[in-house]
Amino acid sequence: MALVVLVANQKGGVGKTTTAVNLATALAAIKRRVLLIDLDPQSNATSGLGIYSSKLGSTYELLIQTRNLSEIMLTTDIPGLTLVPSNVNLIGAEIELVQVPDREKILKKSIEPYRDMFDYIIIDSPPSMGILTLNGLVTANGVLAPLQCEYYAMEGLNQLVNSIKRVRSVLNPGLRIFGVLLTMYDKRNALSLSVENDAREMLGEKVFNTIIPRNVKISESPSYGKPVLIYDVKSVGSRSYMELAREFLEKERKYGWRKN
Numbered sequence: 001m002a003l004v005v006l007v008a009n010q011k012g013g014v015g016k017t018t019t020a021v022n023l024a025t026a027l028a029a030i031k032r033r034v035l036l037i038d039l040d041p042q043s044n045a046t047s048g049l050g051i052y053s054s055k056l057g058s059t060y061e062l063l064i065q066t067r068n069l070s071e072i073m074l075t076t077d078i079p080g081l082t083l084v085p086s087n088v089n090l091i092g093a094e095i096e097l098v099q100v101p102d103r104e105k106i107l108k109k110s111i112e113p114y115r116d117m118f119d120y121i122i123i124d125s126p127p128s129m130g131i132l133t134l135n136g137l138v139t140a141n142g143v144l145a146p147l148q149c150e151y152y153a154m155e156g157l158n159q160l161v162n163s164i165k166r167v168r169s170v171l172n173p174g175l176r177i178f179g180v181l182l183t184m185y186d187k188r189n190a191l192s193l194s195v196e197n198d199a200r201e202m203l204g205e206k207v208f209n210t211i212i213p214r215n216v217k218i219s220e221s222p223s224y225g226k227p228v229l230i231y232d233v234k235s236v237g238s239r240s241y242m243e244l245a246r247e248f249l250e251k252e253r254k255y256g257w258r259k260n
């Protein structure tokens with residue numbers, strides 16, 4: 001049964017989409033069956049895989065319950081990686097779902113019949129704490145939070161931790177924090193080191209040893225519609241995401257993330 005990983009942080013531009021796409025690709029590269037769900041109306045995970053529109057539907061149709069998952073999921077150019085695309089319609093979901101009972105549980109229910117088809121379901125979330133991210137938090141076994149090595153990095157993280165606590169107490173008691181991932185790290189910049197020190201001091205083992213450096217290949221790859229692992233497999237960006245996948249699997253075993 002798939003382990004569901006929500007990539008989340010209430011700040012924008014911290015590396016959520018990059019991490020969701022490249023962790024999904026790295027896991028697929030080591031022969032895991034991966035479903036990537038794009039839960040952000042900005043659809044960067046979708047376009048980042050070279051898909052610009054889908055007549056078949058998107059996460060929007062999933063949430064308003066006019067299509068089921070098998071109707072909208074797409075195979076990608078990457079063997080083992082399946083995508084549930086997003087599109088801009090998803091902006092409307094917030095308002096359209098207001099009257100729907102149990103609206104925060106729709107995503108969870110809609111993936112339930114398909115969980116055995118995959119080893120991992122990775123969800124990319126928008127930078128806000130609305131109904132979309134809430135559906136992600138209710139569905140996930142755990143959260144992976146990218147932390148950009150910049151000013152105020154810890155603020156977004158504190159907000160996320162508070163949301164996780166609230167969701168645990170009522171909607172998803174088993175929700176874990178899989179880990180915090182330092183992204184866009186620049187070792188020439190003292191700020192990166194200071195964010196790293198703060199994060200490791202506050203969060204200890206929750207911070208992945210793997211660090212994602214600031215790397216131009218990572219920032220170029222989305223405009224080619226490719227994960228960096230496909231765009232330039234030898235780049236430091238690619239290697240760091242492969243390392244993240246390995247560390248993730250190691251921690252999954254060590255901490256028994258698949259057990260309740």
Ligand SMILES: Nc1ncnc2c1ncn2[C@@H]1O[C@H](COP(=O)(O)OP(=O)(O)O)[C@@H](O)[C@H]1O
Pocket residue numbers: 011012013014015016017018019044127183184185212213214215216218219220222237
């Ligand atoms: N490690 C990195 N090195 C360089 N650029 C990066 C890196 N990670 C992300 N980016 C770029 O930074 C921007 C924001 O990243 P993104 O993953 O879209 O963040 P989010 O999904 O949190 O908004 C994008 O243009 C992305 O290509």
Ligand SMILES: [Mg+2]
Pocket residue numbers: 016017018040044125
């Ligand atoms: Mg994003």
